[in-house]
Amino acid sequence: MPNYRRANVTGGLFFFTVALADRSSNLLIEEIDRLRQSYRTIQERRPFETIAVCILPDHIHALWALPQDDRDFATRWNLIKSGFSRGVDAKPRSQSKVSKREKGIWQRRYWEHAIRDEADLERHVDYIHFNPVKHGHVACVADWPHSSFHRFVERGLLEADWGGDMKDIAGSFGE
Known part of the structure; x- marks a missing residue:
């Protein structure tokens, strides 16, 4: 079995x-309200700052800043995922998932990346906000309601038309 190593950075910035x-x-x-409630509850119990976030139908991208003396994002994600899963019907699952009391809703693993510098931070914020367009859910970033993009616009950090408009562009672009 692979030995997964998580970043061990206290008070870091992380993309997930x-x-x-x-x-x-x-x-x-x-189940967006259930997800928001689980996220909010864990954020209150184990504080962290959400720099940027986008919730898509089947995955979440988030960029967090942990408190100066904290490096435990793994427990936070575990609690968010389990809190969301409570009350959701279990999916067909393997004996391994049954024995670990998993409902088969989430992938066990997740991707995490420690942000290295300002340029890396900016690239990941852009990636998070553009993701609904990339996956074909909307033609304009502003049209996706489940994103921190709208907060960035309200604060004057991004223009409302940031990311352009894919309505007039034909073709297939990856994934």
Whole structure:
């Protein structure tokens, strides 16, 4: 079995991708209020700052700043995922997931990246905000309601038309 190593940076900035086990699911959008409540509860119990976030139907991208004396993002994600899963019907799952009391809703692993510098931070914020367009959910970044993009616009950090408009561009672009 692989030995996964998580970044061990106290008080760091981290980018995450956390995905559902069923990547064709719309569960995160269908249960957006449940997800928001779980996220908010854990953020209150174990503080962290959400720099940027985007919730898509089957995955979440988030950029967090942990408190100066803290490096434990793993427990936070575990609590968010388990809090969300409570009350959601279990999915078909392996004996391994049953024995670990997993409902088969989330992928066990997630992607995390320690932000290195300002340029890296900016690239990841842009990636988070552009992701709904990249996946074809909307033609304009501003049209996706489940994103911190709108907060960035309100604060004057981004223009409302940031990212352009894909309506007039034909073609297939990755993924």
